[in-house]
Amino acid sequence: MLELKALSRHFGGVRAVDGIDLAVAGGQIFGLIGPNGSGKSTTVNVITGLLPPTSGTILFRGEDIGALPTHLRLRAGIARTFQNIRLFGQLSVWQNLWVAQNSAEDRARQGFFARWLGGQGGVREEIARLLEFSGLAHKQDELAANLAFGEQRRLELARALAARPKLLLLDEPAAGMNSEEIAQLRDRILKLRDTGITIVLVEHVMELVMGVTDRIAVLNFGQKIAEGTPAEIQAHPAVRKAYLGGEAA
Amino acid sequence: MDFYFSLAQLIGVHTLLGLSAYIVLLTGQVSLAQAGFFAVGAYTAGMLTVLAGWHLVPALGASALSGAAVACAVGFPALRVKGLMLVIATLAFGEGVRLFFFNFDYQVAVDGIRLGPLGGEGFRQIRFFPENGWGTGEVMLFMWVFVIAAMALLWWFDRSRYGSVLRAVGEDELAAQSVGINLTAVKVSAMTVGGAIAGVGGGLYAHYTTHIEHSSFNILVATFAIAYPILGGLRNVFGTLLAVIFVQGFLVEGLRFMGDWRNLLFGALIVLAMNLRPSGFLGGRRRA
Ligand SMILES: Nc1ncnc2c1ncn2[C@@H]1O[C@H](COP(=O)(O)OP(=O)(O)OP(=O)(O)O)[C@@H](O)[C@H]1O
Ligand SMILES: [Mg+2]
Numbered sequence: 001m002l003e004l005k006a007l008s009r010h011f012g013g014v015r016a017v018d019g020i021d022l023a024v025a026g027g028q029i030f031g032l033i034g035p036n037g038s039g040k041s042t043t044v045n046v047i048t049g050l051l052p053p054t055s056g057t058i059l060f061r062g063e064d065i066g067a068l069p070t071h072l073r074l075r076a077g078i079a080r081t082f083q084n085i086r087l088f089g090q091l092s093v094w095q096n097l098w099v100a101q102n103s104a105e106d107r108a109r110q111g112f113f114a115r116w117l118g119g120q121g122g123v124r125e126e127i128a129r130l131l132e133f134s135g136l137a138h139k140q141d142e143l144a145a146n147l148a149f150g151e152q153r154r155l156e157l158a159r160a161l162a163a164r165p166k167l168l169l170l171d172e173p174a175a176g177m178n179s180e181e182i183a184q185l186r187d188r189i190l191k192l193r194d195t196g197i198t199i200v201l202v203e204h205v206m207e208l209v210m211g212v213t214d215r216i217a218v219l220n221f222g223q224k225i226a227e228g229t230p231a232e233i234q235a236h237p238a239v240r241k242a243y244l245g246g247e248a249a
Numbered sequence: 250m251d252f253y254f255s256l257a258q259l260i261g262v263h264t265l266l267g268l269s270a271y272i273v274l275l276t277g278q279v280s281l282a283q284a285g286f287f288a289v290g291a292y293t294a295g296m297l298t299v300l301a302g303w304h305l306v307p308a309l310g311a312s313a314l315s316g317a318a319v320a321c322a323v324g325f326p327a328l329r330v331k332g333l334m335l336v337i338a339t340l341a342f343g344e345g346v347r348l349f350f351f352n353f354d355y356q357v358a359v360d361g362i363r364l365g366p367l368g369g370e371g372f373r374q375i376r377f378f379p380e381n382g383w384g385t386g387e388v389m390l391f392m393w394v395f396v397i398a399a400m401a402l403l404w405w406f407d408r409s410r411y412g413s414v415l416r417a418v419g420e421d422e423l424a425a426q427s428v429g430i431n432l433t434a435v436k437v438s439a440m441t442v443g444g445a446i447a448g449v450g451g452g453l454y455a456h457y458t459t460h461i462e463h464s465s466f467n468i469l470v471a472t473f474a475i476a477y478p479i480l481g482g483l484r485n486v487f488g489t490l491l492a493v494i495f496v497q498g499f500l501v502e503g504l505r506f507m508g509d510w511r512n513l514l515f516g517a518l519i520v521l522a523m524n525l526r527p528s529g530f531l532g533g534r535r536r537a
Contacts, residue, residue, distance in 0.1 A: 050423060074429035086424040088417045095413040102429025116411045163429055 001026040001198045002047070002167055007056030008222075009039075009046050016042040018222035019056070024167075024215075029189065029199045031209045031230070034219035035242065040202045041083050043219070044169045047200075048080050049073045060167065075104055077166035081156045081173055083202075089145030093136055093155055094120075096144050097127045100162035127162070133188070134158040150181050157188070167198045174205040182208055210234065218242070254385040258457050260497050261392040265450030266470070267477030267489040268399050269443040272406070274478045276439045277419035279332075282323050282339035283447045283474035285346035286316040288466035290448025291455035292350060292366060295375045298456070299364050300357050305377050309395070309452040316448020317441045324440035328433060343471045351463040371462025375455050392453050399446050400486045406442075407485060415439055416483075447474070469512055 002024040009017040017039040024030040032040050045051040047058060049070040058066050065073055088096050101123055107115070131137040134154040139147060144155060153173060160168060170189075174182050182205060189212055193199055203209045209216065210230045218226040218233060220242040226233060233239055266283055273280045290312035297308035323342055330338050356365040366372040378388050406412045418425045418435050426432055455461045473496065480496070481488030504511045 048427060050427065070426040071429045071431045074427065080427055082424070082427075086421050086427075088420045088424065090420055091413055091416060096417075098410055099413045099417045099425075099430065100428035101410075116414075117405070117409045119409065159428060 001028075001061060002200070003057075003059040004043075004047070005057040005059070007043070007046060007058065008054045009042050009051055010054045015222045017046060017053075020219070020222070020224050022217055022224065022227075024198060024200060026166075026198050027193070027196060028214045029193050029201055029212050031213035031216035032200055032202045032219065033204070033209055033216060033233075038219040039222040040219055041171055042222075044080060044171050044200075044202060047073075047169060048078060071102070074163050074165075075102060075107070077103075077164075078169065079160035079163040079165035079167070080169040081153075081160050081171060083171040083175065085149075085152045085156050087144040087147075087152055087156055087159070089143065091144055092141050093131070093144055093147070094127060094140040096155060096159050097130055097162050098123065100159045101126065103162075103164040105164060130158040130162055133161070133191075149176055150178075153177065153181075153185075161192070165197060167200070168192065169200045169202070171202045172204060173201070174203055174208050177205075186212055251385050254389045255457075256498065256502075257389045258385075258392055260493050261389070261396045262450050262454045262457070263473060263477070263493045263497055264396050264490050265399055265446055265453070266474040267481070267493050268403055268486060269445075269447035269450065270474040271443075271478035271481075271483070271486065271489050272403055272415070272439050272446070273443040274475070275412070275415040275419050275483060276436050277331075277422070278327065278436060278440070279336050279475060280327070280339045280440070280443070281336055281468070281471040281475060282320070282327075282342045283443065284466045284468070284471035285323075285343040286320050286444040286447035287451040287454070287470065287474070288346050288350060288461075288463075289319050290316040290451030291461050291466070292353070292372065292451075293448070294452030295372055295455040295461060296355070296365065298377045299372075299375055300355075300359065305452075305456060309449050312448040312452030313445040314448070316451065317445035320444020320447070321437060321441040323444075324437035325433075327440065328436055340468065340471065343466070343468070347463045347466050350466070369463065371460060371465075372455070373460045375459045375461070377456050379459070388457055392457065395449055395453060399449070400490070403486045419483075 004020050004022040007017055007020045008015070020043065032043065034040055042051065046053045049068060053066065057064060060076060060078060065076065068076065088099065091099070098120070110118070128137070131140055134157060136151060136155060136158065139151065144152065147155060157173065174185055177185065186208055189199060189201065201209060201213060213230055216228065216230055216233045217224050218239050225242060226236045226239045228236065266287060269286065270280060270283045293315040294305070294308040294312040297303040297311055298305055323339070327335060327338065350366065351369055353366050354368050356363045356367055364374055383391070414430055414435055418430060418432060422432060477489045477492040477496065481490070481492035501511070504514070507514070
């Protein structure tokens with residue numbers, strides 16, 4: 001589904017991502033973990049095209065997408081959420097999902113006029129389904145900025161799903177959540193995987209990562225120091241040293 | 250009565266200017282280019298009615314098209330700059346247009362009289378309204394048909410998905426791209442629509458004043474254009490209308506005694522407004 005080959009992204013002297021090779025198989029939940037500043041978010045930004053790579057190749061479903069701008073990568077099927085939530089705060093919950101109706105199917109379904117200048121009729125059902133899935137139906141007319149933190153996270157996930165992605169990149173979706181919210185998030189992630197969406201989960205919350213992922217890669221100082229199943233990663237000495245040990249200290 | 254009619258005409262034209270900046274501002278672009286589009290529309294319509302003998306209505310159509318074409322051409326390079334750099338770049342464009350008309354001569358003899366733009370002298374005798382016997386009241390009503398049409402158009406945009414997309418881009422370009430919005434198409438289209446509206450405004454302006462010159466399209470006009478939606482807020486088009494009424498009806502008339510100091514006050518106002526709303530217009534959060 002997604003393949004990174006010798007991917008690097010440097011900021012001046014900072015090697016935020018430094019020659020990463022990764023392969024994410026279709027239908028997997030793939031964990032991407034590592035200490036603060038190890039390059040996880042930068043990797044996500046490079047995959048979605050917000051940052052150009054310094055070098056290396058990004059293959060999505062076998063095709064090199066390195067030259068595509070961000071919005072076309074989304075239409076090709078790569079959606080994401082942000083570590084620090086980036087909703088359109090002055091739009092309503094409903095409108096946040098409305099503007100995100102940009103999948104190839106949605107673009108083909110409606111003519112230019114109906115799509116851009118038509119009213120809210122044509123997409124009602126689709127958006128209602130997303131609202132239902134994220135438990136936000138009762139808040140649809142609320143401004144996104146006025147939502148509680150957990151609701152904002154849910155809305156951002158729904159907004160990413162509005163693009164009908166094949167690959168979903170979640171950058172620390174559980175950050176700041178309580179354990180009940182994390183349990184709900186876990187259910188949602190598993191449900192999404194069951195609908196056939198491949199998921200890359202960047203996360204610090206170990207109970208979530210270890211519980212849902214099929215495979216995990218560990219980054220440290222921009223390099224991949226380990227990859228394997230959750231059990232393998234937990235037992236890996238270099239990981240314990242760089243990451244799990246570091247957290248305990 | 251005539252005083253109120255001409256004030257209503259002025260308010261109408263400035264509302265069109267403000268609306269042209271409003272739609273551009275929705276996408277987060279602070280543009281000082283609107284006076285340039287206004288000038289292009291003014292000279293286009295004036296030349297068509299005076300030199301080519303067109304009726305005003307098709308001439309205004311040509312104003313809209315020429316304003317839109319120039320705005321579209323400005324929209325692409327404008328994508329590359331943001332915030333203050335965009336303000337300066339669009340200001341430079343507007344000044345460029347003004348200087349172009351300062352040097353623009355195109356005179357033709359009509360019925361033995363040489364008419365048309367004459368550089369710094371300006372373009373006199375744009376006499377479509379008096380020649381056709383329109384009174385001030387009729388002219389005012391005619392102008393307001395266009396103002397209301399432009400307001401209705403933008404109101405409709407605001408209610409449609411396009412309006413939400415414009416606002417999404419204005420709020421957070423990174424997030425907008427990340428949900429699949431094509432920034433180029435959205436920002437350039439907003440600039441183009443804005444150019445069309447400013448062009449019509451310019452065409453109407455040329456005909457009700459009957460005399461235009463380069464200084465009718467100076468920085469002050471550009472500043473007014475962007476000040477209206479900033480002062481009126483971006484909730485809907487009526488904010489812009491209210492701001493125009495406030496500025497032209499009260500400030501300009503009321504502060505006449507301040508002379509040139511008045512202009513300084515407007516500059517200070519705009520700087521103040523921008524500082525009060527930095528996240529809305531001038532970038533905001535940078536890191537993804
Ligand atoms: N736009 C930028 N300009 C300069 N340096 C950057 C930029 N973005 C990230 N960095 C640097 O790159 C490194 C990797 O940052 P990144 O955000 O990818 O880490 P991360 O693994 O997501 O960390 P966290 O767990 O804290 O989110 C850090 O040293 C960071 O300071
Ligand atoms: Mg991060």
